[in-house]
Amino acid sequence: MREDLIKVSMTTFADFVAADPMGQAAKLRDIRRQYLAGYRPSEDFWSRWREGVEEIHRQGGTKQALDSVALNAKDNREGQYRSACTGYMKFWGKRQITLLERVAPTVWRCGQLEVKVNPEWRLRLGQRTLIVKLHLKQRVPLNKRLANPLLYLLEQHFSASEVDGVAIVDVHRGKLYEAQELPEDLDTVLRMQASAFITGWLQVFGDAAA
Secondary structure (H helix, E strand, O other), rough: OOOOOEEEEEHHHHHHHOHHHHHHHHHHHHHHHHHEEEEEEOOOHHHHHHHHHHHHOOOOOOOHHHHHHHHHOOOOOOHHOOOOOOOOHHHHOOOEEEEEEEEOOEEEEOOOOOEEEEOOOOEEEEEEEEEEEEEEEOOOOOOOOOOOHHHHHHHHHHHOOOOEEEEEEEEHHHHEEEOOOOOOHHHHHHHHHHHHHHHHHHHHHHHHOO
């Protein structure tokens, strides 16, 4: 385990960074449970929602078409899908939104830690083109403390000449966060947190293996 790369999503890492030390320990134990359970596409709670919204954009549909996404939810997902549709409709508002393409993920690496930087779409919002990540946690409102690490990772990999910037949509609340005036030394802070993540990960998995 100690010689292997530790691979996590950017959202997982950002949640860890935003937590206090005791919260970080709890996060690592949650991550361990998820890691040992393994990922199954059928368990991706938001897959149908993302696919439904993407299809609306591809077909040049209107925001009113979002109602159909909630209606197509399966199992116990309709309530959260409906909340996401309501919030996304608020974000959409009077904006002219064009989906240009899905975005292939990339990787931010620090030592043994490999963070998958995985925005969803390249969108044209009016006259601007942005790389966009969706924040789909209904019970966890996005704020600057949580958004800044995500925006930094996106900006490092995707803020290039072909786009005007990077952004995160807090879907349920319909808010757009962009990478403006990110704190100084954020790279240093993230690398310090990466070291803490690695140390905690090895401890937690060491306990599991004992």
